[in-house]
Amino acid sequence: MNLNLRKCFAPFELAIAGTLLVGCASTGVKNPSGVPVTEMRADERGFVAGTGVESQDLVAVTDKMARSILGIPEIASAQGIPRIVLEPVVNETRFPINKDMFLTKIRGQLNIKARNKVRFLAREQMATLEREQALKQSGQVTSSSDPHVVEFKGADFFLTGKLQGLTTRTSAGTSDYILYSFQLIDARTSDIVWEDQADIKKQGLEDATYR
Amino acid sequence: MKVLSVCGLAAVLVAWAGCASSKSSSSWTPAGDALVDGRAAISQGPAKDRVVWQYRTALAVLRRGQYAEAKALLDDALLTIGGINANDKEAKKSRSLFSEESRKTFRGEPYERVMAYYYRGILYWMDGEPDNARACFRSAQFQDSDTENKQYSSDYVLLDYLDGLATVKLAGDGSDALKRAQAVSKSGPLPPYNPKANTLFFLEFGTGPTKHATGDYAEQLRFRTSQSVVRSALIKIDGVTIQTSPFDDLSFQATTRGGRVMDHVLANKAVFKTSTDVVGNVALVSGAVLAQNRHTQEAGLGLLAFGLVSKIVSATTTPAADTRSWSNLPQYLSFAALELPPGPHVATVEFLDVRGQVLPSLTKTANINTSPTRDTVVFVSDQSHTTKTL
Numbered sequence: 001m002n003l004n005l006r007k008c009f010a011p012f013e014l015a016i017a018g019t020l021l022v023g024c025a026s027t028g029v030k031n032p033s034g035v036p037v038t039e040m041r042a043d044e045r046g047f048v049a050g051t052g053v054e055s056q057d058l059v060a061v062t063d064k065m066a067r068s069i070l071g072i073p074e075i076a077s078a079q080g081i082p083r084i085v086l087e088p089v090v091n092e093t094r095f096p097i098n099k100d101m102f103l104t105k106i107r108g109q110l111n112i113k114a115r116n117k118v119r120f121l122a123r124e125q126m127a128t129l130e131r132e133q134a135l136k137q138s139g140q141v142t143s144s145s146d147p148h149v150v151e152f153k154g155a156d157f158f159l160t161g162k163l164q165g166l167t168t169r170t171s172a173g174t175s176d177y178i179l180y181s182f183q184l185i186d187a188r189t190s191d192i193v194w195e196d197q198a199d200i201k202k203q204g205l206e207d208a209t210y211r
Numbered sequence: 212m213k214v215l216s217v218c219g220l221a222a223v224l225v226a227w228a229g230c231a232s233s234k235s236s237s238s239w240t241p242a243g244d245a246l247v248d249g250r251a252a253i254s255q256g257p258a259k260d261r262v263v264w265q266y267r268t269a270l271a272v273l274r275r276g277q278y279a280e281a282k283a284l285l286d287d288a289l290l291t292i293g294g295i296n297a298n299d300k301e302a303k304k305s306r307s308l309f310s311e312e313s314r315k316t317f318r319g320e321p322y323e324r325v326m327a328y329y330y331r332g333i334l335y336w337m338d339g340e341p342d343n344a345r346a347c348f349r350s351a352q353f354q355d356s357d358t359e360n361k362q363y364s365s366d367y368v369l370l371d372y373l374d375g376l377a378t379v380k381l382a383g384d385g386s387d388a389l390k391r392a393q394a395v396s397k398s399g400p401l402p403p404y405n406p407k408a409n410t411l412f413f414l415e416f417g418t419g420p421t422k423h424a425t426g427d428y429a430e431q432l433r434f435r436t437s438q439s440v441v442r443s444a445l446i447k448i449d450g451v452t453i454q455t456s457p458f459d460d461l462s463f464q465a466t467t468r469g470g471r472v473m474d475h476v477l478a479n480k481a482v483f484k485t486s487t488d489v490v491g492n493v494a495l496v497s498g499a500v501l502a503q504n505r506h507t508q509e510a511g512l513g514l515l516a517f518g519l520v521s522k523i524v525s526a527t528t529t530p531a532a533d534t535r536s537w538s539n540l541p542q543y544l545s546f547a548a549l550e551l552p553p554g555p556h557v558a559t560v561e562f563l564d565v566r567g568q569v570l571p572s573l574t575k576t577a578n579i580n581t582s583p584t585r586d587t588v589v590f591v592s593d594q595s596h597t598t599k600t601l
Contacts, residue, residue, distance in 0.1 A: 051295050090381065091342040094349035095293075096335060099342070167349075169356050174295070204295030207302040209315045211357065211472035 051176055051202045052095035053163070061180045061198040062102060065161075066109030068196040069184060074157070075118055084184075085121045085155040093165030093178055102161060106182070121153055157193065158185045173205035245271045245539070253284075259301060262288045263317045266327060266537040274595045278334055285331040292318045292327060293350070305533075306476050308483060312533040320471075322420070322464045323537040324354040325367065329544075332373070333413050337588040345377035355464065363467040366395040369458035369544050376548065379404045380586070398456045408548035409586050410448075410579065414455055416441035416562055416593040417542030420465040422534040428484055430477040430530035436462035439542040441562040441570060441593050446547055448558040448579075457543035473532075480530035487525035494518030541592060553583035560591045 069075060075082060086107060089099040107120050122129070129152065136147035145151070161182040168175040177199065184194040239251040249268030253261055269284035305315035318324060332347030352370040355363075365371075375388030385404055393401055417439020425431045446453045495518035501511030555578065562573040573593045581587045 052293060091346055094346050094353055096289075096331065096343040096346040096350070099340075167353060169353065206295060207299055207306075207315075208472045208476060209302040209305050209312065210318055 051174070051204055053093070053097050053178060057178070057180075057200050058101060058105060061200075062105035062109055064198050065106050065180075065182045065196055066113060069106075069110060069159075069194055070114050070117070072184070072194045074184070074186075074193045075114070078117070081116060081119050082156040083119050083121050083153050084157045084159050085123050085187075087158050087160035089161040089163060091163050093163050094167055094176075095165065095178075097163070099163075102163075102180075102182075103159065106159065119153075121155055123155075126152075155187045158187055159183070160185070173203055175201065175203040177201045246275075259314065259316045260535065261317075262291050263319065263535050263537060266319065266323065267539050269327075269330065270537075270539050273330060273334075273590060274592045276596065278337060281330065282334050285327055285334070288327055289331060291316065292324050292354075306473075308480055308528045311529045311531050312473060312477060313531070313535060315533070317533070317535050319537060320422075320465065321354045321357060321468055322461055323540070325351040325370070325464070326461070326537065326540055327351075328354065329370065333588060333590055336377070336411065336586060337590075339585040341377040341380050341586065345374055345381075348373045348377070355468075358468050363464075363469070366467075367459050367464065368392050368396045368398075368401070369546055371395070372401055372458065372546070376404050379406050396458070398458070401458075402548075405548060405550060407550045409553075410549045410551045410556075410581055411586055411588045412446055412455070412547040412549070412558075412560070413588065413590045414444050414446075414545040414547070414560065414592075415541035415543060416444065416545075416573075419461045419537075419540030419542050421536040421538055422532075424532040424534050426481060426530075428481050428530040429534075430481040430532055432471070432474065432477075432532040432534070434462070434465045436466065437542070440564055441543070441573065442565045443563045443567075444545060444591075445561040445563065445569070446549075446558060447561070448549065448556055449551065451549070453547050453549065454563075455545040455547045457545050459544045460542060461540055461544070462542055477530045477532055480528055484525050484528040484530055487521045487528065491518045491521035491525055494521060539594075541594075551579075551581045551587075553581050555580050558589065562593050 086103040089102050091097055091099050110118055111120070132141075133147060135141045136143040159182065161180065164179045164181070166177040166179075178201075180198045180200075182196055183192050185191070186193050239248075239255040241248050242251070246268060249264050249271060252264040253268065256264060265284045265288040269281045269288070272278075272284070273281040299316070302315045304310040305312050319327070328347045328351035332344040332351065335341070335347060336344035348370045352365045352367055352374070355367055355370075356365045358364045369392075371388045371392035375385030375392065378385035378388060389401065389404065418437055420434040420436045423433050423435050425433050443454060443456050446455065494514045498511045498514030498516075498518055501507040501514060504511070558577045558579055560575045560577070561569045561571075564570055575591050575593075575595055577589050577591065579587055579589060
């Protein structure tokens with residue numbers, strides 16, 4: 001009897017299991033789980049399209065830029081110590097970013113790698129510096145030098161950059177290409193004495209639940 | 212023995228299916244205040260709902276002029292919606308037969324994601340970062356690019372218009388963006404860019420779309436829209452009056468996106484639920500008939516068991532669409548850029564109905580201090596507090 005019952009149930013159990021397996025609601029949806037973001041070389045052909053600026057991009061780009069700047073004769077063979085002012089980076093991508101981080105990171109890298117080869121001027125602190133100078137000039141605080149002599153240094157170079165992006169979206173996913181360009185401009189002649197670029201392409205496909 | 216066998220199988224299935232559809236309960240009690248509830252839900256509610264609460268709360272505080280909090284909330288929400296969410300376990304489960312779609316981490320439909328970027332863009336511009344504002348407007352337009360019908364892809368007028376204006380402000384050429392905006396504008400010619408315009412009014416009015424579900428199993432996502440009483444606005448400042456019409460209608464945007472891939476998944480779930488239910492009914496009836504006969508009793512009991520299991524499987528299949536909504540969105544978005552001398556000004560914004568009559572109860576006043584060095588951004592909603600100082 002038990003054997004018969006088992007025989008009797010067997011096809012139904014099989015049918016239930018089959019139904020559960022086959023009855024997946026995602027049937028017919030291509031890549032229902034999505035495709036993880038993959039970082040690729042910019043010249044590599046991608047399978048879709050990408051995402052935004054991330055910390056590893058910032059580190060890689062700024063490291064490349066800092067090394068590149070150090071190699072130029074205007075810095076490597078400069079008479080005296082060149083003074084550099086950082087100008088805001090312009091963001092033309094579709095990703096809102098903390099733009100100052102790029103220049104802050106490059107400045108940090110240069111200060112570490114090229115101690116005493118370049119100096120950066122704290123122009124963003126000018127209001128504070130001028131207030132301090134005014135206090136010294138009025139005698140409200142002490143001064144180690146003549147406060148009436150202007151000692152604020154002028155810039156020899158301006159360092160600035162631009163981020164530009166190109167976005168593609170198809171049913172296969174999203175791709176973002178970002179070009180990072182940085183320039184060192186001679187403050188006296190307006191010559192662009194150095195320019196370097198880095199580019200990163202990323203792509204990915206969302207989970208079907210978000211498409 | 213037979214009964215035990217059937218019950219055992221059913222119990223296992225119920226337990227298995229029950230696991231998959233377990234709901235996370237919230238650990239906060241609604242207080243009835245949008246801000247209090249929003250903050251409590253963000254900190255104590257289910258993580259999957261955090262973004263929807265961040266959306267709602269960010270807009271509520273934005274309308275109260277609490278910009279720092281709005282920025283923090285939107286930034287956190289954008290971290291979730293800005294990434295590529297592949298191989299997410301909860302998203303995978305929400306596609307399964309026995310889990311609801313609302314199990315996934317909420318990111319919102321495209322019109323909701325667009326608005327998150329749009330509001331963040333306004334706040335960036337307010338902070339003197341028009342390039343980051345432009346980035347947000349571009350990302351917002353990108354969120355609308357995945358429509359089923361390409362006619363409605365990236366068709367927000369204001370986003371392209373602001374993209375071009377920001378470009379002009381940054382000494383670039385905004386003509387392409389203006390052309391794109393003009394091409395999709397339904398309200399006639401757009402105002403040309405004035406690079407000297409230093410005061411930007413972002414206006415919004417009406418009640419935006421919300422979601423509901425239809426179908427036998429609530430598997431079809433639908434949008435509930437209502438027509439705003441407010442149809443336009445008047446900005447009065449320094450003796451000058453400017454009428455602004457809507458650039459965009461969120462109800463139109465929500466309803467023109469077309470089908471989602473997830474709709475296909477939910478439709479499959481619904482078919483499966485129906486099929487297993489029908490099969491269960493047939494098996495139960497047939498099994499009951501066969502079980503009456505001594506010679507076919509075994510087959511009848513087998514069919515009864517199968518029918519029961521099939522009914523249980525049907526009952527635990529959850530095709531319901533996710534109807535969590537950014538519930539305090541406006542219907543219309545509008546904009547005006549003015550050139551004002553630096554210093555204090557008082558601006559009055561009046562909202563007009565379809566006949567052009569002022570709705571006095573909605574009139575807002577803003578004390579503006581126009582900056583000599585950067586654009587002054589004024590955000591006014593018909594749901595804003597009456598007076599604000601900027």
